[in-house]
Amino acid sequence: MLQSESITFAYDKVNQFLFPDIKLEKEEDLLILGKSGVGKTTLIQILAGLLKPQSGTLKYNGLSYHDLPSKELDLFRGKHIGMVFQRPHFVRNISILDNLLLSLYLSNNKQDKERTIDLLEKIGLADKLNCKPDELSHGEQQRVAIAMAVVKNPDLILADEPTSSLDDINCEKIITLLKEQASSTNAQLIIITHDSRLKSQFKKSITL
Amino acid sequence: MNIRRLGWRNLLSNPLNTTLSLLLMTFGVGVISLLLLLNNQIEQQLKANLKGIDMVVGAKGSPLQLILSSIYHIDNPTGNISYAEANKLSKNSLVDFTIPLSFGDSYNGFRIVGTTHQYPELYEVSLKEGRMWSKTLEVVLGSTVADVHQLKIGDTFYGTHGLVEGGHVHDDYAYEVVGILKPSYSTMDQLILTNSHSVWKVHNHETIDDDHDHANCDHNHEDDNHDPANCNHNHDHHEHANCDHDHDHHEHANCDHDHSEKVELSISEDLSIPDDAMITALLVKFKSPVGFIQLPRKVNETTSLQAAVPALEISRLTSLLGFGVKTINGIAYIIIIVSGLSIFISLYNSLKKRRYELALMRVHGASKWQLVKLVLQEGMTLSLLGAVFGVLISRLTLFFMTFLVEQKYAVSSFQFNLIEEEFWLLPIALFIGLVASLIPTIQTYNINIPKILSNA
Numbered sequence: 001m002l003q004s005e006s007i008t009f010a011y012d013k014v015n016q017f018l019f020p021d022i023k024l025e026k027e028e029d030l031l032i033l034g035k036s037g038v039g040k041t042t043l044i045q046i047l048a049g050l051l052k053p054q055s056g057t058l059k060y061n062g063l064s065y066h067d068l069p070s071k072e073l074d075l076f077r078g079k080h081i082g083m084v085f086q087r088p089h090f091v092r093n094i095s096i097l098d099n100l101l102l103s104l105y106l107s108n109n110k111q112d113k114e115r116t117i118d119l120l121e122k123i124g125l126a127d128k129l130n131c132k133p134d135e136l137s138h139g140e141q142q143r144v145a146i147a148m149a150v151v152k153n154p155d156l157i158l159a160d161e162p163t164s165s166l167d168d169i170n171c172e173k174i175i176t177l178l179k180e181q182a183s184s185t186n187a188q189l190i191i192i193t194h195d196s197r198l199k200s201q202f203k204k205s206i207t208l
Numbered sequence: 209m210n211i212r213r214l215g216w217r218n219l220l221s222n223p224l225n226t227t228l229s230l231l232l233m234t235f236g237v238g239v240i241s242l243l244l245l246l247n248n249q250i251e252q253q254l255k256a257n258l259k260g261i262d263m264v265v266g267a268k269g270s271p272l273q274l275i276l277s278s279i280y281h282i283d284n285p286t287g288n289i290s291y292a293e294a295n296k297l298s299k300n301s302l303v304d305f306t307i308p309l310s311f312g313d314s315y316n317g318f319r320i321v322g323t324t325h326q327y328p329e330l331y332e333v334s335l336k337e338g339r340m341w342s343k344t345l346e347v348v349l350g351s352t353v354a355d356v357h358q359l360k361i362g363d364t365f366y367g368t369h370g371l372v373e374g375g376h377v378h379d380d381y382a383y384e385v386v387g388i389l390k391p392s393y394s395t396m397d398q399l400i401l402t403n404s405h406s407v408w409k410v411h412n413h414e415t416i417d418d419d420h421d422h423a424n425c426d427h428n429h430e431d432d433n434h435d436p437a438n439c440n441h442n443h444d445h446h447e448h449a450n451c452d453h454d455h456d457h458h459e460h461a462n463c464d465h466d467h468s469e470k471v472e473l474s475i476s477e478d479l480s481i482p483d484d485a486m487i488t489a490l491l492v493k494f495k496s497p498v499g500f501i502q503l504p505r506k507v508n509e510t511t512s513l514q515a516a517v518p519a520l521e522i523s524r525l526t527s528l529l530g531f532g533v534k535t536i537n538g539i540a541y542i543i544i545i546v547s548g549l550s551i552f553i554s555l556y557n558s559l560k561k562r563r564y565e566l567a568l569m570r571v572h573g574a575s576k577w578q579l580v581k582l583v584l585q586e587g588m589t590l591s592l593l594g595a596v597f598g599v600l601i602s603r604l605t606l607f608f609m610t611f612l613v614e615q616k617y618a619v620s621s622f623q624f625n626l627i628e629e630e631f632w633l634l635p636i637a638l639f640i641g642l643v644a645s646l647i648p649t650i651q652t653y654n655i656n657i658p659k660i661l662s663n664a
Contacts, residue, residue, distance in 0.1 A: 041661070041662050042658075045658045045661065045662075048571065050570075050571070050657050050658050050661070051658050070575070070576065071575045071576075071577075074570065074573055074574065074575045074576075075573055075575070077571065077573055078572055078573015078574070079573065083571050083572075085661065089564050089565070089568050090565070090568070091214065091565050091568070091569070092221075092562075092565065093214075093217045093218050093220075093221035094209070094214065094217050098209045098217075101209035102209040102214065102569070102572070103572045103573075104209075105209050105210050106569060106572045106573040106574045106578070107572060107573035108573065111209065148572070152572075152573075
């Protein structure tokens with residue numbers, strides 16, 4: 001269960017944000033909508049434990065994870081949170097299979113090769129597992145990026161503008177994939193976007 | 209997949225930069241290691257051949273030349289000295305023993321040295337086959353000499369006047385091989401040993417066409433000039449006069465056979481020492497270090513001879529060599545530093561490109577230290593590998609160099625194991641790798657993930 005109360009964050013005197021409270025029950029997904037410049041990326045980074053809120057409380061299952069020591073916070077993030085970015089990014093010098101295994105390694109999970117290949121099969125990339133990320137198309141990269149976030153069975157999947165650069169068909173595909181993967185690993189999905197096409201896809205949404 | 213493997217992949221996927229950094233480090237460490245090895249080898253060789261010889265007495269001239277010629281057999285002798293005069297030294301109470309050396313002839317570039325059995329004994333060389341010489345014109349070969357010329361026991365050969373090939377051949381007297389020494393990796397391998405009488409015999413016979421001996425053989429001089437054909441006869445007369453101990457009966461027998469050299473030798477011979485005997489140098493071993501203080505000065509001041517202390521001359525020689533070695537060493541260190549610079553630049557550049565990658569790894573749960581480990585590992589791997597390759601390459605180079613020069617100089621004692629000074633190369637290389645990785649590592653540690661992710 002994720003719960004936030006009156007989180008604020010300021011880069012400087014001009015860029016100050018007060019975020020609406022979030023209360024997410026188990027097995028609920030959330031869509032956070034907002035235009036550019038309202039602090040969407042800031043909020044997702046706070047949720048991911050990459051930025052520390054200046055005030056307010058943020059708890060996951062009762063744990064204020066921002067108060068953890070840096071190393072434990074890194075591990076908490078690795079274990080519980082999967083992140084998907086607007087533009088897919090990878091470790092370029094290793095194959096996509098190795099990227100997924102690296103994600104497992106860094107989050108202290110067992111590097112289960114079979115399960116990882118299964119996952120690549122599910123997203124239709126089993127034949128590309130030894131390719132370097134650069135050798136994939138943008139759509140394929142997007143799918144691998146999602147796989148990289150879900151491979152470690154996170155409790156929360158945070159997606160930052162996953163669809164904004166995609167056409168309707170691909171947008172539909174990616175959202176479906178995200179939802180599928182989230183539900184297959186019992187993860188809660190939080191999508192932050194300005195893309196209002198997604199509004200119909202989610203029961204619960206808030207606007208910044 | 210783990211940090212170590214990822215580091216390897218990163219290195220391998222940037223082959224040009226990796227190769228450049230590696231090559232520079234290999235080259236720098238290799239040159240230093242080779243110099244250390246060579247220096248070590250030369251010093252070892254120089255010291256090994258000293259064999260506790262404390263002083264060398266020879267004709268006046270350059271002391272270094274005296275040492276080089278009589279201990280290492282790599283320079284021309286300074287001249288001849290009277291055996292009688294030199295031998296007075298052996299009676300000095302500070303002297304443990306002396307070994308006379310007479311040379312001036314060679315066989316295809318290998319020196320024929322007239323001496324006593326004590327000489328090979330000093331070098332702890334034993335016979336591989338055959339026996340030690342017991343008569344005049346019998347020789348024992350150093351292992352390299354026997355190898356190169358495929359000489360066996362019983363073979364005979366003629367010496368050539370002078371120490372280089374192509375001199376006048378002393379074709380009146382043939383040397384007979386009676387023994388071959390085991391390899392000792394010292395100058396002994398390059399020598400043809402015989403007794404002093406062989407050298408005297410060959411030269412006294414030929415003094416007529418030998419300017420060198422003319423100048424030095426004062427006693428024989430007159431007789432030779434007046435009666436060249438009679439030379440041998442003359443020689444024997446001296447021997448008669450000189451023969452005071454155990455060789456009496458030999459001598460008597462010898463009188464009847466004066467002029468038929470080869471036959472004469474096989475029957476009997478005279479091993480007494482002529483008055484006018486000349487030797488090239490006398491190796492001296494002291495009983496105590498007090499000898500160093502007294503004897504060299506005494507010889508140099510009170511006699512017409514020159515005394516040189518090998519240890520002093522060798523340290524003079526190595527300090528001369530040292531300058532060149534230091535210069536090359538300096539250049540090699542600069543190369544190592546440049547390699548450090550190359551490691552730094554390649555890390556810095558790849559880091560700039562990989563900033564997002566590192567942020568991504570942090571998002572996936574990597575700690576700061578894991579990233580530091582990744583970057584540090586890439587720099588250290590390059591420097592460590594470079595150092596290891598350098599040490600290997602220096603050995604390979606030395607191996608081939610040894611292979612090429614082995615027959616000329618006795619540097620065959622090849623060593624593969626690390627020498628003491630080389631142990632420093634590894635920490636130095638690692639330190640350079642560490643310094644080169646320092647700035648990229650700090651950048652990695654302080655990486656601002658939110659900023660990088662927002663800008664992507």
